[in-house]
Amino acid sequence: MEATATILHADLDAFYASVEQMLDPSLRGRAIAVGGGVVLAASYEAKAFGVHGGMPGRRARELCPHLIFVPGNFRHYQRLGDAAIGILGDYTPLVERISIDEAFADVAGCLHLFGSPAEIAQTVRTRVRRELGLPISIGIARTKHLAKIASQVAKPDGLLLVDPADELEFLHDLPVEVIWGVGPATKRRLAEAGVTKVGQLAVMPGQSLQKLLGHAVGEKLGALAWNRDPRAIVTDHRARSVGAQSALGRRPFEERVFRPTLRHLADRIGSRMRSKALSGRTVTVRVRFADLRSITRAVTLPAPVSATAILAEVAEEQARSVRADFPNEATISLLGISVSHLERQPAMQLEFSLGLDDEAVRPGTSRGAARWQADRALDAVRQRFGWEAIGYGSVVLETSRSVPDAFRELAEKDL
DNA sequence: TCTGGGGTCCTAGGACCC
């Protein structure tokens, strides 16, 4: 007996742009871009001119002179994304959200209640359109990988079921870059070997594939080309790292620049970690030079931390070491911090024992405890009055922001 | 013709231990 296709991949079409067009009817049917300095999302009308997400706003305007730029309504995006995925959840508890506008679902267990996978998918599409006013495409297949490809092929505003009997016929005709994990670099390498279609990839000997792309990527691609994808739906993902970065334009690589910036980044990361009761042992700093080459420095601490001041100190120390190692790099364009080796526990007790807080403030209290309490107080104020209400005094960033802060908050939001 | 920010996973080499 042949397995049935019960995995759905649902993907809201040109999400931010569609929301804007839904909210403002005068934008419907027109080429719009959400964002300004950088295009965060483009409507299909704009995509027809070659405009796409991530593109500099100026370039987009060149391609499409009548392009309308709209600032984002980020609260709406979060709300509507949640609502759309929620509709999917009305039919099965097996929903795996992978971003604000995208999710997998397995409907194998609810067919007797709601009908065939295609019927369920169509119901979801109809409801998202009727209740939220948004277009959503859904792909259905036997595996996650193929369902995702199907939803991309179905776009815009479409539904595509890949019958298990037709999987390879469907898949092998498509270009290699439809495969999850084939980006520009892998595509180029494959093209150099004369491989542009999935079908060609499929018949490549495993050994040469692994030689070309490395063991893991080669093996994965070889399997995916035959639609061998063992991944199941995972309903709870736990974070493996928490990070923040900031593009700086061109700034001198000096203490007076990187100290306040790292402090601000550490502050954002620390408060996010504390709000989720996470702490982490490895602190990685990224420094990007003016020519876009970037350097990372990581250090693993003996115990996990989440206090802003400690994260900042560790990060500053690493920035200094990069500075010392690259005396000829006078200009930087980005700084980032990321914390990994996360553990699910408050960091308070652990930070005492790090030796980072050797000056006791008073008997029974360490500097680490004082910091932790200060952080908690700050977190509480922000919870009531908003992020901008309070912060580390030294932090005044004159960075010109091409990305609205609300977008950062959105990107930071736990999905 | 230089795009921002938040992530995940893989590779390779070195240190260290048994």
Next chain:
DNA sequence: TCTGGGGTCCTAGGACCC
């Protein structure tokens, strides 16, 4: 005196995804 193998952890960098 060059003679193994296996495992784990760590760092740095790269590719990819949304």
